[in-house]
Amino acid sequence: MTMNLRPWAVLLIAVASWLPAAAQFDNTAFYNRITTDSTETGSLSLDFYNFNYVRNYEFFGPFQDGYTLYGTQLQPRLVYQVHPNLVISAGAWLRKDFGANGITDAKPLFQLKYQKASTSLIFGSLEGGLHHRYIEPLYDFERQLTNPVEYGTQFIIDKEKFFLDAWIAWQKMIYKPSPVKEEILAGLSVEKAAVKNESLQLSFPAQLMVYHQGGQIDTLKSVPLSTVFNGSAGFKLHKTSAGFLAEVFTDNYVVAYKDFSPEKRRAYDAGFGLWLNAGLRTQKFGTLITSFWHGNNFISIKGMPLFQSVSQNMGLEGYTEQKRDILMFRYAYQKELLPKLFLDIRLEPHLDLSSPKVSQLEFSNSFFLTYREDFRLFKRK
Numbered sequence: 001m002t003m004n005l006r007p008w009a010v011l012l013i014a015v016a017s018w019l020p021a022a023a024q025f026d027n028t029a030f031y032n033r034i035t036t037d038s039t040e041t042g043s044l045s046l047d048f049y050n051f052n053y054v055r056n057y058e059f060f061g062p063f064q065d066g067y068t069l070y071g072t073q074l075q076p077r078l079v080y081q082v083h084p085n086l087v088i089s090a091g092a093w094l095r096k097d098f099g100a101n102g103i104t105d106a107k108p109l110f111q112l113k114y115q116k117a118s119t120s121l122i123f124g125s126l127e128g129g130l131h132h133r134y135i136e137p138l139y140d141f142e143r144q145l146t147n148p149v150e151y152g153t154q155f156i157i158d159k160e161k162f163f164l165d166a167w168i169a170w171q172k173m174i175y176k177p178s179p180v181k182e183e184i185l186a187g188l189s190v191e192k193a194a195v196k197n198e199s200l201q202l203s204f205p206a207q208l209m210v211y212h213q214g215g216q217i218d219t220l221k222s223v224p225l226s227t228v229f230n231g232s233a234g235f236k237l238h239k240t241s242a243g244f245l246a247e248v249f250t251d252n253y254v255v256a257y258k259d260f261s262p263e264k265r266r267a268y269d270a271g272f273g274l275w276l277n278a279g280l281r282t283q284k285f286g287t288l289i290t291s292f293w294h295g296n297n298f299i300s301i302k303g304m305p306l307f308q309s310v311s312q313n314m315g316l317e318g319y320t321e322q323k324r325d326i327l328m329f330r331y332a333y334q335k336e337l338l339p340k341l342f343l344d345i346r347l348e349p350h351l352d353l354s355s356p357k358v359s360q361l362e363f364s365n366s367f368f369l370t371y372r373e374d375f376r377l378f379k380r381k
Contacts, residue, residue, distance in 0.1 A: 024251075024277075025287060025332045027130045029342035029370050030144055032075060036115040038084035042380035047089065049075040052369040053145050061358040062316050063324075064305040069145050071097035077109055079374075085116050093149050107149045122154040132165055132189050134207050137255050137275055137293065138230050140304040150185075161193040174215055181223065182215035185301070191236075201238040205253075207231060211301045224263040230301050231256045232275070247281040257299050267310045267320050271297030279330075286333035295324035306350075325353040344368040 032049040051073040059066040077091030088111070095105040111124040128150030129143060152169040171183035191205040208231040234253035240246060255273035259266050273296065279289035298309050305312045306326065311319035328350040335343045349363035 024136055024141070025289070025330070025344075025346065026334060027141075027144075029334065029336075029344060030130050030368075031127075032372055033127045033131065034077070034079055034087055034089055034111065034113060036083075036085055036087050036113065037081060040081045040376070040379070041084050043081050044377045044379075045079045045081075046375040046377055047075075047077040047079050047091070048371075048373050048375065049073075049077075050371045051075075051144075054367040055142065055145060055364065056366070057364045059306070059362050059364070060360065061306075061352050061355055061362060062313055062319055062321075063308060063311050063352075063355070065313050069097065069142070070099065071095065071104065071145075073145075075109070077111075078377075085114055087113050087115070089113075095146075105147075109149070118157055118159045120154075120156040120158070122156070124151065126150040126152055126154045126167055126169060127156070128154075128167070128169065132167070132187060132207075133163070133191070133205075134187075134189060134209070135232055135253055135255070135275055137273055137295075137298070137300055137303045137307040138207060138209060138232060139302050142304070143302065161196050163189070163191045165189040174218055176217040178215065178218040179220070181213045181218050181220055184212045186210050186212075199240055201236070201240075203236045204234070205236060206233040209301050224265070225261060226265075227260040228266075228299070228301055229256070229258045229260060230303070234275075244283055245280060246283045248279070249281075250276075250278045252276050255295075255298065257297070259299075266299060267318070268297035268299060268322075271295065271299060271309060273298045273307065273324075286331060289328075289330045289332075291328040291330060293324065293326040293328070297322055298324065321355055323354050327351045327353055340372055342368075342370045344370070 030051065034047060054068070054070045056068040057064065057066045074094045075091065077089045079087060079089040081087050089109070091109045093107045093109055094103055097104040109125040111122060114121045129148035132139065150169040152167060154165065154167040157164040166188050168184065168186040171185050172180065174180060174182045187209040189207045191203050193201060193203040195202040208229065211228045213226040232253045232255040234251065236249070236251045238247055238249040253275040255275055257271040259269050274294045275291070277289055277291045279287060281287040293307050295307055295309055298307065300308055307324065309321055309324055311317060313319070328348060330348040331346065333345045337343050344366070346366040347363065348365070349361055351361060352358040
């Protein structure tokens with residue numbers, strides 16, 4: 001079955017390249033960012049965010065386990081507008097997985113945000129996760145469910161034709177003497193639009209992420225420093241219209257991996273990938289995307305395990321396949337049911353064209369409900 005499907009994969013890629021045709025679905029309904037408002041200076045408000053999820057993996061191959069995540073998240077924050085360009089907030093992120101006792105996870109949220117026009121500087125809990133706009137081989141969508149909170153510093157420029165997100169997140173702080181090493185994650189996400197009008201958009205995104213594990217005050221002197229790089233660059237071409245077919249698009253990326261550690265301990269020192277996508281979005285019936293992944297010796301810092309050349313499966317940790325070819329057919333239905341209440345349903349089957357251990361269609365399916373609201377509590381006179 002695997003060998004017979006290869007010609008169809010090539011044909012689909014060729015067709016996709018000719019479409020006036022997203023590497024991933026629209027994720028803006030999951031965003032929860034606080035913005036400054038000069039008219040609300042001196043006000044205290046409650047920012048409320050609720051994210052409900054079911055994500056099921058019917059995976060049986062050697063690179064990603066099959067399991068289900070089912071639960072809800074709450075993110076209440078008190079927000080004080082100190083100045084027309086400055087806002088301070090404090091709150092909590094709470095996750096409850098159904099079927100598990102108690103609260104599954106909880107983290108405090110503290111943020112200072114300076115915003116002037118299209119430029120923002122953030123210190124504390126970042127506008128992280130999906131806000132960074134990474135493609136899925138570099139950043140797994142599942143982290144929105146399990147670990148979306150990042151702490152550090154972030155600089156953002158968000159203009160009509162230019163987007164930049166430069167950030168550093170402290171993953172693990174250590175104190176003298178530490179039994180573990182410190183962990184730091186940093187990234188850059190940039191997109192420049194060459195053409196952007198009512199019917200056509202051509203843009204060039206570039207993304208990178210660096211992970212470092214080290215420090216000087218830990219007791220693990222026998223464990224060497226570790227520095228890993230992921231990056232991508234490509235182009236996005238979107239054609240929109242007012243008819244039944246609202247949009248056709250193609251997003252295509254070259255993806256890279258490099259281990260810069262002084263002492264190499266991973267299965268591969270360097271690798272690359274191709275992430276090719278073409279799709280269409282209708283006015284009423286959802287979005288359909290055909291995606292093809294070709295990876296060679298590829299390892300990702302925070303990406304979806306399915307795309308990697310080194311397995312993370314239970315019982316198969318460290319199993320490798322140098323080349324990974326995956327063909328995906330993905331569908332999403334997204335709708336604002338009520339003001340600020342968003343529904344998102346996804347079905348994402350795929351075929352592993354390269355692994356000798358897989359001979360069947362695998363898929364994931366998801367159901368999300370997101371609600372966010374801002375309640376003003378009082379305003380200083």
